[in-house]
Amino acid sequence: MGNQLKIENVHVPSKRLQHMRKPRKVKLHKKGTEHLISIDQHKLSPRGQAVKAMLENERKHIIQHQEEIDAKFNSLFELLKK
Numbered sequence: 001m002g003n004q005l006k007i008e009n010v011h012v013p014s015k016r017l018q019h020m021r022k023p024r025k026v027k028l029h030k031k032g033t034e035h036l037i038s039i040d041q042h043k044l045s046p047r048g049q050a051v052k053a054m055l056e057n058e059r060k061h062i063i064q065h066q067e068e069i070d071a072k073f074n075s076l077f078e079l080l081k082k
Contacts, residue, residue, distance in 0.1 A: 044052060
């Protein structure tokens with residue numbers, strides 16, 4: 001039921017990183033209370049760092065929104081029990 005965003009093998013076309021010929025991996029999982037962001041900061045370009053910051057902000061927003069929804073659901077569930 002949790003939100004999941006999984007991007008693997010993200011190609012980084014910058015000339016500085018072309019010699020490495022390795023795809024970059026970006027993972028963002030939100031499942032219940034388990035959270036995982038796996039990004040190698042020093043290997044990201046400035047654009048990649050901006051995307052990482054955007055993903056982290058979006059993750060925080062999703063978690064906050066999910067907690068609000070859970071609280072409303074629990075209060076409605078308690079009303080239905082009565």
